[in-house]
Amino acid sequence: MDVGKVEEVGWEHLVKMGEDLTFLSFRVMDTKGRVHILEITLDETYPRCPPSVSAHVDKLQNFWSTLDDIDRSFWVTDPKHSHYAMSYRQIKLGNDCSIILSINANDPLSLPECRFLGSDTTVNFLRDTWKRNCKRWAKDKSFPENLARVFDTQLPQPPHVQKNEEQVECGICYAQYLPIDDELGAKSGSATDYTCENGNCNRAFHCVCLGDWLRSITTTRQSFDVLFGNCPYCSDPIAVKISTKT
Template sequence: MSHRGLLSQCPLLLPQDLQGRVYDGFIRAQDKDFRLRVILPADLQLQNARLECSWQLKKVLQGYQHVIKQRLQHSSNLTSFMLELKTVLDVALKNTNSLEASPAPQHYSCLVKDIENLGWDKLLFVDNEFSTIKLKIEDSSGREHAIILKLGARSNLQDIYNQVLSTLESLKEFWDVLDEIDKKTWVLEPENPTRSATVRRIAIGNNVSITIDLDPRHPTMLPECYFLGADHVVHPLKDKLNSNVHLWDPEVGLLQNLKDVLEIEFPSQSDFNKSDFSMDCGICYAYRLDSAIPDQVCDDPHCGQPFHQACLYEWLNTLPSSRQSFNIIYGECPYCSKPITLKLSNKAF
């Protein structure tokens, strides 16, 4: 047996012993590699060889076992057998791809019947091959969702629809909580939240806000909270959150829990003029700097101007009067010239 010839045909199938009885590695066809092990008997007769395949290769060659057995009986050596096996594998892969690409005619009739059962008004789009379908689904709360489905030859549209609807229903409480927040508070960001958005930044007062991040699986539990605003306003809110956290009741709505724990009423957007709630950075006059929002605020009650951390850092660095102690810079507010403190964090740089 010529190892050189075998190496040229199957360079990834290598001998595992000196006698040339065991070969292990991969066979390649149509740019795909399949794991294969060939074990020859002691007399090295190919007719009695044993093949061990990965499950992927077994699946592709299902129905071709008799052909492979016949080739083992008639091939003169392992090299010629591997060449014929590659030919069989090429044919099997082409037939597999053809079956996947061209479903049986009854597949389309079943698909049309499924659409009729769901209602044609739910169909938003379908491509020419009926392989990509866009459906409109309404959950029990009346929310409309658009989903895109990739269908295969064995797909059952009704089953997929029911699975998606079940998933949507599992998120009902999560969306109920967010809908109440969007309706009854002034959400600063995101401005047009998608259904997948778990974060809301809610206005509390002039230049004071809270960002909450909900867990979709437990939407009524205490979310992660981050306050933004002047220290003299934010610190009391943090203290109330820490001291009243034991009052949090998962059986009560999240918004009501926030009111009770923080001991506040959330204003609605109608309670403010947009000009009353300055959100842009007082230095670069923009709201977003890369992905950062203004998260530093002048602590003076008559100022309260917000700044990006990076902008304020650059500003304070230009002032001769500024001084730094470790990661804290002491300086003057660019707007009111009152003392301002900047605690540096890695997220700014």
């Protein structure tokens, strides 16, 4: 990919680029305001057959929305933090048992493949319940509603307690520390310093990264040295103070 094509996409969206320009990763935002890192490897068919990033993003909207619905509604134990690149969710069922659900990215509201973890007695009971009631699954229902229909009960919700384990990687640049750079001033090499206040999100960010991202969003408002917008992951309101580079 030549430099001109990168300029068309926008240098501010470029995360990484290989020396031979055949590998690139971009930060993109979907229609729900969620941020994703897309990696592109160009083969010999380029530029005759250029990759269609927007087509892939549009195709996965329902899949990502289903993951959001699961993360908001249930006690997800793995992955520990919301991650759109992973198509599975491990959900706590109670009695030291869990279910691992594999969500179909192409048909996210279809009946998922599943695996149960726990004691043999409880797992056998849950597996029998699943086999008996899976015919109740309806693709016109939400994922949480379907799970409640299959198990004949509401599953445990996310715990409303402060997590002891803090997320340290920035949800935008995916690094724990900012690079050592004179242009960053006092922020050079600093760790994440902002956490979303939504208890079901708790994504951590560098204020520098979050500020840059908010500036790229047309709906962001600014009052003096504070930017007002929405979290890239849960869409809850956030306010970030713009730091001076000293």
